Amino acid sequence: xxxxxxxxxxxxxxxxxxxxxxxxxxxxxxxxxxxxxxxxxxxxxxxxxxxxxxxxxxxxxxxxxxxxxxxxxxxxxxxxxxxxxxxxxxxxx
Amino acid sequence: xxxxxxxxxxxxxxxxxxxxxxxxxxxxxxxxxxxxxxxxxxxxxxxxxxxxxxxxxxxxxxxxxxxxxxxxxxxxxxxxxxxxxxxxxxxxxxxxxxxxxxxxxxxxxxxxxxxxxxxxxxxxxxxxxxxxxxxxxxxxxxxxxxxxxxxxxxxxxxxxxxxxxxxxxxxxxxxxxxxxxxxxxxxxxxxxxxxxxxxxxxxxxxxxxxxxxxxxxxxxxxxxxxxxxxxxxxxxxxxxxxxxxxxxxxxxxxxxxxxxxxxxxxxxxxxxxxxxxxxxxxxxxxxxxxxxxxxxxxxxxxxxxxxxxxxxxxxxxxxxxxxxxxxxxxxxxxxxxxxxxxxxxxxxxxxxxxxxxxxxx
Numbered sequence: 001x002x003x004x005x006x007x008x009x010x011x012x013x014x015x016x017x018x019x020x021x022x023x024x025x026x027x028x029x030x031x032x033x034x035x036x037x038x039x040x041x042x043x044x045x046x047x048x049x050x051x052x053x054x055x056x057x058x059x060x061x062x063x064x065x066x067x068x069x070x071x072x073x074x075x076x077x078x079x080x081x082x083x084x085x086x087x088x089x090x091x092x093x
Numbered sequence: 094x095x096x097x098x099x100x101x102x103x104x105x106x107x108x109x110x111x112x113x114x115x116x117x118x119x120x121x122x123x124x125x126x127x128x129x130x131x132x133x134x135x136x137x138x139x140x141x142x143x144x145x146x147x148x149x150x151x152x153x154x155x156x157x158x159x160x161x162x163x164x165x166x167x168x169x170x171x172x173x174x175x176x177x178x179x180x181x182x183x184x185x186x187x188x189x190x191x192x193x194x195x196x197x198x199x200x201x202x203x204x205x206x207x208x209x210x211x212x213x214x215x216x217x218x219x220x221x222x223x224x225x226x227x228x229x230x231x232x233x234x235x236x237x238x239x240x241x242x243x244x245x246x247x248x249x250x251x252x253x254x255x256x257x258x259x260x261x262x263x264x265x266x267x268x269x270x271x272x273x274x275x276x277x278x279x280x281x282x283x284x285x286x287x288x289x290x291x292x293x294x295x296x297x298x299x300x301x302x303x304x305x306x307x308x309x310x311x312x313x314x315x316x317x318x319x320x321x322x323x324x325x326x327x328x329x330x331x332x333x334x335x336x337x338x339x340x341x342x343x344x345x346x347x348x349x350x351x352x353x354x355x356x357x358x359x360x361x362x363x364x365x366x367x368x369x370x371x372x373x374x375x376x377x378x379x380x381x382x383x384x385x386x387x388x389x390x391x392x393x394x395x396x397x398x399x400x401x402x403x404x405x406x407x408x409x410x411x412x413x414x415x416x417x418x419x420x421x422x423x424x425x426x427x428x429x430x431x432x433x434x435x436x437x438x439x440x441x442x443x444x445x446x447x448x449x450x451x452x453x454x
Contacts, residue, residue, distance in 0.1 A: 011160075041176070045160040048190045049182035056159035086159040 001026045003080045005035060011045060011057075011086055028059065029072040031082060046084060056087040099412040101420055101453050102151060103428060104138030107446035109153055111171060118418055118432040121441060124171050128155050137193075140407050140450045144199035144208070152224050154194030154210060162194040164210065166224045179226035181210060181218040187234055189214055196407070198254040211251030215242050215268045232280045238271070238301050245269030245304050245322075252406055253307055257331070258314040265308070265317070265332055272303035273319070275332055285332030292323040307350040307406045313357035316385060320350040320362050320406075327386055338386025343373050349409035353434070354417050359383045361392075361411075361419060361435060363404040371401040379409070379421055381435050395438035396429055407450030422448035 005021045012019035021039060025031030032051060036043030046057050052072075053059055059066045060083040066074050076082075098114035108129030114121045128136055136157035144150040153165045153174075164177040183189040193213040200207025200219075208220040210227070217230040233251075242249060250269055257263025260277045265285065267273055272286040284301040291303055304322035311318065317328040319335065324345045326335040339345035344364040353359035361381050366373055377396035380389050402423040412418035419431045421438075426445040429438045 040178075044180060044182070048161060050185055050188070050190065054160060 001076065001078045003031050003076050003078075003082060005031070005042075006081055006083045007042070008083065009086045011042075011084055026076055027072070028061070028066055028074045028076065028082070031076060032072065058085045058087060059083070060085065099414060099418050099453055100143060100149075101410075101412065101428070101430075101441070101451055102141035102143060102153075103422060103442075103445065103448060104141050104153070104407070104450035104452075105426075105446035105448050106137050108136070109138040109141060109155075110442070110445060111151075112428070112441060113170070118412075118414075118430075123442065126446075127171055127174065128153065128165070137449065139194060140196045141452055142197040142199055142208075143453065146199060146202060146205060147223060150223065152197045152199075152208060154197050156193040161191055162212070164194065164197070164220075164224050164227065175225075177220075177225050177227060179228075181212055181227040181229070183216070183229060183234065187229070189216065189234070191216075193248065193250065195250045195252040196254055198256070201256060209254050209264075211254055211266065211268075213248040213250040215239065215249050215251050215271055217251055217254070217266055230279060232276065232282050233266070233274070236274075236282055238284065241302060242268065242271035243302065253305070255308065255310050255317070258310075259331065267305045267308055267319075269306070270302060270304035270322075272301045273305055273308065273332055274301075285328075286335070287333065288328075288335035288337070289319070289321055289326055290324050290337070306348045309350055309352040309360065311352050311357040311360070312354055315357065318350060318352060318360045318386075320347050322346065325362060325386065338382075341389045342380060343391075346370070347404075348406040349404050349421070351409045351411050351419070354411050354413045355415050356383065358385050359434075361409060363409055363421065365403070369401075371403050375399050375401060377402050377423075377429070379419065379435055379438075392431075392435040392438070394436065395431070402427075405449055407452065408448060410451045410453050412453040418453070420451045420453065422451035424448060 007019045023034035097116040101112040103110040108126035110125035136155045141153045156162045165174045167174045196211040198209045206223045208224050210218050217233050218227045220227050253267030255265045262279045263277050274282045275285045276282045286303045289303045306320045308319035319326040325339045328335045346367045347364045349363045377400040379392045408422045416434045419435045421429045424447045427443040428441040430441040431438045
């Protein structure tokens with residue numbers, strides 16, 4: 001099963017102009033593991049060394065942030081789009 | 094690298110800058126900002142290091158905040174940067190997560206490619222390939238004292254790395270608030286804090302837990318000078334024992350410290366008001382001793398009055414030249430420098446972002 005990461009904001013700089021990466025996976029965790037394996041630099045930007053999505057990184061599936069779903073165990077459909085957005089920091093310079 | 098002038102590396106909350114001088118340190122050229130736009134890292138630069146072993150490679154520890162910390166290096170004064178392919182990350186079994194890079198130190202002359210860095214949370218990492226890939230030093234990562242190490246106000250960081258000239262693999266590290274640790278073999282690490290006071294704890298002289306802010310080795314390699322959270326100290330036995338040399342200082346609190354590059358009896362600190370942590374008596378100043386702390390002199394010529402500067406732990410450095418250039422970077426975004434051992438200061442640059450570090454030789 002293939003899914004597609006779409007990186008927005010400054011994260012886009014890590015993966016070229018399109019900001020899109022296609023990986024294998026039927027859950028968020030599998031997709032992230034695939035991303036870390038095939039594109040370590042991007043994977044490291046999204047996940048820490050324990051495979052957890054970094055605190056200030058947000059991953060959306062079907063318009064919902066995965067922390068409001070089943071987190072990294074959220075199931076994915078074939079061709080699903082995962083939008084990754086770094087937090088926009090307000091209140092700090 | 095600039096073989097006859099000075100090269101000063103400045104880390105800020107919004108990227109990094111270089112300042113490069115002519116031989117007389119009269120004329121300066123600025124480069125940067127780096128890591129302030131679209132370089133794949135937008136972030137705070139806590140520290141940079143100039144590695145003269147390898148043609149002048151410069152390392153930068155970049156802390157982007159929302160992604161993990163990264164090491165970048167350049168061999169052409171910032172014309173191009175390369176990001177480490179294997180950044181400093183903990184092994185899974187440690188259950189630790191890399192947060193910020195606090196300090197970078199090149200290895201010894203005869204170990205090309207060896208570079209060390211200090212991290213939050215308390216850890217030492219090393220690279221054997223010129224900063225391209227990093228691994229932790231297990232002896233510290235899994236140290237039996239770790240459960241008793243506390244964070245300083247800036248976090249649980251390893252912020253000081255000093256190579257021990259007395260042993261092939263010897264090294265001291267400084268951690269807040271864990272204290273000074275020493276190793277002879279990079280495997281076994283022992284606390285070296287005897288005599289250093291902990292004002293804020295019930296036990297004033299514990300084996301470890303001191304909030305050391307910065308320390309440095311004299312140019313002859315025989316004396317360690319240390320700025321603690323409270324107290325300035327020296328050790329002449331490799332850190333086995335420390336002697337309080339704060340007498341004569343108007344405040345024993347400060348962060349920054351640098352040893353003189355050619356006089357083994359001299360070093361510099363920046364005492365600060367407590368608890369405000371800004372310039373003493375609203376007069377920006379650097380304090381110097383030339384007799385290992387028996388006496389102190391305030392260096393203020395050219396530094397502003399009616400000033401409330403905060404100088405952080407990496408905010409003071411020297412350039413290794415003779416007479417010594419002394420550089421003080423403050424959170425107000427100004428670098429003050431002296432080209433005559435600190436006798437006279439002037440402004441090198443102002444209106445930069447908040448300065449976190451200055452480093453040179």
